[in-house]
Amino acid sequence: MLAYLDWLLHLAISPGRQLALAEEARQALLQWLPVAPPAQEGQPASAEDDVRGGDRRFDDPAWNxxxxxxLKRGFLLGQRWWQSAATGVRGVSRHHEDVVAFGARQWLDTLSPSNFxxxxxxxxxxxxxxxxxxxARGMLNLMDDAARLGGGTPPGHPSRFRPGHELAATPGKVVFRNHLIELLQYSPVTETVFPEPVLIVPSWIxxxxxxxxxxxxxxVRYLVSQGYTVFMVSWRNPGAEDxxxxxADYLALGPVAAMDAVAELQPGRKVHAAGYCLGGTLLAIAAAAWAREGRDSLASLTLLATQTDFEEPGELSLFIDDSQITxxxxxxxxxGYLDGPQMGASFTYLNTRDLLWSRMVRxxxxxxxxxxxxxxxxxxxxxxxxxQMxxxxxxxxxxxxxxxxxAYQxxxxPVALSDLDVPVFAVGTLKDHISPWRSVYKLHLLTDAELSFVLTSGGHNAGILSEPGHAGRSYRIHGRPRNGKYLGPEEWLAQAEEREGSWxxxxxxxLAERSGxxxxxxxxxxxxxMGRVLRNAPGEYVLQR
Structure with a gap:
C-alpha cells in the first residue's frame, strides 16, 4: 500500500505523464479493435507485448x-500498458516502481483469459x-489437492519418492555430525580417485x-563415477529451540566445521569446495575468511547459481526492505522460525504465471x-x-x-572476496528468478582470481541439474585469467560460444586440470x-520434518 500510494500521488501531480499514458491507452485500443490487422493463423503472441518473455499460455493456434x-491481444496490450504506467513516474523510488509493476502483473496473471x-x-x-x-478429472484433482491441504500434505505430493530410496540414494556414510549438519562421504566406485576431495555445501533453504x-x-553420482571423493553437507531442519x-553459527557449524572434518579424514589434501545458491554465498564468505587468515586449504572454489553481490537480486528484492523485514x-x-511452506509460497509468488496459474489450468x-x-x-x-539467522x-x-x-564481519x-587466490568456477542459469545470472556474474567485479564463468540453459534448479544426455541442454563458457581484463555481461555473452549438451x-x-x-x-x-561411522547416507537430518 505504501508503494501504491507513492506511485499514485506522484502520478496525480504529473499531468504530462498522465497525457502520455492516455495516448498509450488510445494506441493500444486502436491495436485491439477489429479494424486492426487480423492475426495470422498460427502466429504466436507478439513478443513486444509479452513484457516478461517466455509466455507459453497462448502458444496454441486456437488463440489466433x-x-x-x-482476448489474447487485449490481455497482452493491457499488460504492456500497465508495465509502462508503473514506471517512469517522476519522484517514485525505484523500489516502489518495481513493487507496483510486480503487483499489477500478479493481478493481470489472475485475470488472464487462459485461466477461465x-x-x-x-x-x-x-x-x-x-x-x-x-x-471430471480436473474436479477429482481439485478434491485430492483440497484433501491433502486439509491433512497438512502439500498438493500433488508424490509420496513414492523417498529420500534414501528413490532419492538421495548414492551409497555413502555419515562421517561427522554436529548440531547443525551431518557430513556425508560417498563410497568410491572407481579403482583410483583424484587426491583432492570435493566438498559440496548446498543451500540451507x-x-x-x-x-x-x-x-x-x-x-554426486556423476562426480563419484568420474573418480572424485565427494563429501556433502546435509543441514538440520531447525525448530523453535534453534x-x-x-x-556466525551457520558459518562455524557449516562449511568451517565440514572443512575441518574433511581435513582430519584426509590430512594434507587440498579441497575442491563447491556451493549452491545461499550455500555458495556462505562458502564464499568462509573462503574469504580463510584467505585472510592465510589458510591454504582450497584447491578451487565452485559457486553454482550463487550471488555474492546482492545489489540486483531480481524480484526477490521486492520482499526485502525495512518494512517487510520488520x-x-x-x-x-x-x-522462532520461518516455516518451509511460507518460504515456498514466496518463491511461487515470484512467478505465479508458470508456477501457479498454468499448473491450475493444466x-x-x-x-x-x-x-x-x-x-x-x-x-x-x-x-x-x-x-535470528x-x-x-x-x-x-x-x-x-x-x-x-x-563490510561483512x-x-x-570484515572479509573481502578480493582476498581470494584460488581458481573459481561460477555457474549462472539463463532463466533464474532467484539468482539472476547477471547478478551472479558480478563476482567478476569482486575478485581478480582466475575465474571461469558458465551460463547454462534452464532455471535455478533445472539449469544446475543438467546431466549429460539431457535433451535440449546447452551452455556457454568463457574464462578470465588471474588479473585479467573485465568484460561486461553483454560482452561476455557475445564472446562465449554456445555449446550443446551438459556443462x-x-x-x-x-577440476581434473587442477587435481593431482x-x-x-x-x-x-x-x-x-565420534568413535564410528554414524549411519548410512542419507543420514537422519534430511528426514526431519
Missing part, C-alpha cells in the same frame, strides 16, 4: 482465431473432444539432495496433471529457517549488500572423537 485472438473455461479455446476444445471427461536426486540426474542460531520478524517471533481445466517426478518431491520437501542474512546480504561492500574483521563434463575437466595424479581411494571412517 476469433474471438480468442481479441469459457475464454480458453484449448480447454473448450478438450471439453468437446473428451465429452467433459477432462473436467531446501534439502541437500537436489544434487543427489534420482540416479540418472545426480550430480531460534537463536545466527549467521513484518517477517514479527511473524517469526512467536514460532490440472483443473484440462485434467492433465503431470506425473510426479523427483524434482517435484524435492521442491515440496521444505525446511525451516531460524529467526533469517533476519541477519536478509539484512546483511540482501538489504545492506555487506559482502560486496567489504567474520569474528572481529557437467566441462566442470569435471576443469589419481591414487587409491581413501578409507571411509568417522572423525576422531
Amino acid at each position: 482465431t476469433w474471438p480468442f485472438d481479441m 473455461l469459457w475464454t480458453n479455446p484449448q480447454a473448450l476444445r478438450a471439453v468437446q473432444q473428451e465429452r467433459g471427461q477432462g473436467l 531446501m534439502k541437500y539432495y537436489i544434487l543427489d536426486l534420482s540416479p540418472q540426474n545426480s550430480l 531460534r537463536a542460531l545466527d549467521m 513484518y517477517l520478524e514479527d511473524m517469526m517471533w512467536q514460532t 490440472d483443473y481445466l484440462l485434467g492433465a496433471r503431470l506425473p510426479p517426478n523427483d524434482l517435484t518431491a524435492w521442491n515440496l520437501d521444505t525446511t525451516r529457517m531460524p529467526y 533469517h533476519v541477519q542474512y536478509l539484512k546483511s546480504l540482501y538489504r545492506d549488500n555487506a559482502l560486496a561492500r567489504g 567474520v569474528g572481529d574483521h 557437467w563434463p566441462a566442470w569435471q575437466a576443469w 595424479p589419481r591414487t587409491a581411494p581413501p578409507p571411509m571412517c568417522g572423525v576422531a572423537g
